[in-house]
Amino acid sequence: MAVKLHANFSLNHQIFHRKPTMVRKNKACSSLPSLKTTSGPLLSVREVAELDNCSEKTVRRAIATGLLEVIRVGPGGRLVRIDPAAHRAYRRAHRE
Template structure:
């Protein structure tokens, strides 16, 4: 086995909840949900039945960059 080869499994990134994004942006959760519905903020559905919304930190950064406050 090659000792310089790294583990193929990457550590998972922490995805943000709607509540966490709202706190970071100092706005309401409803505003975050509206941005997701409008296609301004990319989110993914996870969990049983796809009920839960999660936002990748990179997607949140892109949203913040595009929508300068």
């Protein structure tokens, strides 16, 4: 016995199960130093949050608004790392 599927099943299936075709670019990534000119080991979002005594969500919000410059690494630029010099600049500009 054949099961009748909804007419839009194949369209919905394609929309929700397709692979991403492009990587979203972050505005803060446009003028980043090359990896050879970083001032020490790169920091993760978690490490920056611990240094600033705030949540990871706060750090990600600063990245999304372009206040904190990041370096995207890994396949598709999915992983985020912060140069210590960029972190110091952010801290100087946004002291509370």
